[in-house]
Amino acid sequence: MQTCLLCHKKPVNNLDEAATLRRERKMKICRVETFLLHVPVTSNHVADSLHEVSHWGVPGVVLCTDSGLQGYGYTGTHAHLPTDRLITDAIEYTYGPLLAGEDANDVHRLWRKLHHFPPAQWVGRAGILKMALAAVDIALWDLKAKASGLPLWRLLGGVRPQGIQAYNTDCGWLSVPTSELVDGCRKLTEEDGWLGLKIKIGHPDVRHDFERLRAVRRAVGPNIRLMVDANGVLDLPTALRYGDRLADYDISWFEEPLWYDDCRGHARLARAIRTPIALGEQIYSLDGFRQFIDAEAVHYVQPDAVRLGGISEWWQVADLALSHRLPVAPHAGDMVQVHLHLALAHPACSILEYIPWLRDSIEDSAAVRDGHFVPPQMPGAGTTLRADARERFGVSLKTASPSAANCAPVCTD
Numbered sequence: 001m002q003t004c005l006l007c008h009k010k011p012v013n014n015l016d017e018a019a020t021l022r023r024e025r026k027m028k029i030c031r032v033e034t035f036l037l038h039v040p041v042t043s044n045h046v047a048d049s050l051h052e053v054s055h056w057g058v059p060g061v062v063l064c065t066d067s068g069l070q071g072y073g074y075t076g077t078h079a080h081l082p083t084d085r086l087i088t089d090a091i092e093y094t095y096g097p098l099l100a101g102e103d104a105n106d107v108h109r110l111w112r113k114l115h116h117f118p119p120a121q122w123v124g125r126a127g128i129l130k131m132a133l134a135a136v137d138i139a140l141w142d143l144k145a146k147a148s149g150l151p152l153w154r155l156l157g158g159v160r161p162q163g164i165q166a167y168n169t170d171c172g173w174l175s176v177p178t179s180e181l182v183d184g185c186r187k188l189t190e191e192d193g194w195l196g197l198k199i200k201i202g203h204p205d206v207r208h209d210f211e212r213l214r215a216v217r218r219a220v221g222p223n224i225r226l227m228v229d230a231n232g233v234l235d236l237p238t239a240l241r242y243g244d245r246l247a248d249y250d251i252s253w254f255e256e257p258l259w260y261d262d263c264r265g266h267a268r269l270a271r272a273i274r275t276p277i278a279l280g281e282q283i284y285s286l287d288g289f290r291q292f293i294d295a296e297a298v299h300y301v302q303p304d305a306v307r308l309g310g311i312s313e314w315w316q317v318a319d320l321a322l323s324h325r326l327p328v329a330p331h332a333g334d335m336v337q338v339h340l341h342l343a344l345a346h347p348a349c350s351i352l353e354y355i356p357w358l359r360d361s362i363e364d365s366a367a368v369r370d371g372h373f374v375p376p377q378m379p380g381a382g383t384t385l386r387a388d389a390r391e392r393f394g395v396s397l398k399t400a401s402p403s404a405a406n407c408a409p410v411c412t413d
């Protein structure tokens with residue numbers, strides 16, 4: 001076989017030679033190192049209808065390989081140290097030994113190995129174990145993209161090299177006074193070029209929510225996309241009452257009106273109101289999404305890779321949504337770093353949430369220009385911590401137990 005006329009590279013037509021090259025590209029996992037950041041949120045305090053946080057928790061993992069490359073992955077929490085430690089312990093003590101010495105290239109095989117590990121499956125097909133699995137899976141994809149020399153969205157066959165529309169959630173917390181909310185929304189749209197905003201609702205007084213919505217719609221005009229999010233606090237009669245009126249303000253979607261797992265209630269609501277339903281940020285599995293989609297309980301599908309078992313399962317959910325012609329609007333529990341890559345790559349996505357809490361912690365933090373995310377160009381999944389992140393926001397993982405030492409090597413040559 002001749003050398004390629006275009007690239008002048010010699011083809012590999014010998015199977016043994018090709019096998020040698022593949023062997024050389026192996027990335028043996030030689031260390032599993034956990035970390036935890038507690039990063040202050042905007043103004044050091046935000047609240048929605050159910051949650052109140054001062055910091056965003058980032059329990060994560062660095063997978064070190066014999067290639068010298070390191071993969072970073074993390075999940076997202078309310079920065080509650082005892083539960084954050086459960087996640088990092090699950091990474092280090094449950095999944096760490098299963099990863100020791102493995103080839104990091106085999107992402108899907110390793111995902112299956114961890115996801116199907118009987119002792120873990122027995123106690124945690126949702127919640128802590130799933131969030132720990134998410135961190136590991138994201139770190140594996142970060143490694144794979146770095147080894148390829150590509151940003152993850154390109155490795156996944158990106159469909160939107162021009163960028164994707166962003167919407168801002170950080171302006172619309174329920175804790176923000178109305179005058180401040182209106183001024184903030186006006187500034188974001190008039191001065192900063194934002195095209196979409198999300199407003200939190202679910203105040204005990206329904207009239208308060210609608211006064212705010214009316215004021216925001218008047219301030220930003222008819223051309224800005226507005227979404228509302230009740231964070232699962234309403235009962236069905238109250239959600240129906242909201243639903244009757246939301247269309248008056250041209251609301252693009254009504255997010256998590258009812259409790260997260262109430263598939264039947266969401267289906268009843270979806271049949272009764274004109275505003276589309278969005279949900280999924282609290283669903284932990286592909287099967288969970290299938291249940292809601294089959295019941296026609298959701299219009300905008302909002303999978304979160306840091307709550308599902310990482311990128312591998314997120315992609316399956318997005319494919320499921322696509323097969324039902326449902327749009328995917330990812331939830332940004334990762335504070336947008338991973339989901340930006342996924343949204344640029346998956347054909348079901350057309351809009352993505354923006355919350356900037358990790359912009360000072362990540363090397364290649366997401367950027368928005370003229371209302372659209374700028375496609376990142378650094379190789380990887382966008383999860384690599386800045387050199388000073390642990391110093392500024394790191395929290396000790398050491399517990400009273402002498403066996404809980406952090407950063408223990410899991411294998412040696």
Ligand SMILES: [Mg+2]
Binds near residue numbers: 281
């Ligand atoms: Mg939400």
